[in-house]
Amino acid sequence: MKWLLTVPASTDLGQLAARLSTIGGALLDVPPTPLGDDELVVQADGPNDLRMRVADLGLPVEVYPSSEFDLGG
Numbered sequence: 001m002k003w004l005l006t007v008p009a010s011t012d013l014g015q016l017a018a019r020l021s022t023i024g025g026a027l028l029d030v031p032p033t034p035l036g037d038d039e040l041v042v043q044a045d046g047p048n049d050l051r052m053r054v055a056d057l058g059l060p061v062e063v064y065p066s067s068e069f070d071l072g073g
Contacts, residue, residue, distance in 0.1 A: 001047065001050070002066035003025070003045070003051075003063055004041050004043060004063075004065075005042050005061050005064075006041055006062040007060065009039055009040050011040065016042070020046065020054075023046070023056075024053065025046030025047070025053070026044060026045050026046065027044050028045060030043045043066060050063055
């Protein structure tokens with residue numbers, strides 16, 4: 001399943017990818033989309049319960065199901 005993750009702009013995406021891999025998720029090879037100065041949206045692939053798995057990691061990440069829109073212009 002495809003997901004959109006909202007993360008602080010200061011997030012180390014390499015570390016985020018490593019943490020996601022421990023719970024069955026993976027960042028997609030698409031550049032992040034800025035949300036103002038403080039946040040980024042990154043795209044990920046993962047299991048249907050990725051939102052709960054990320055919450056268990058205690059990371060400052062908001063997880064939303066992705067639509068068919070491609071944010072990586």
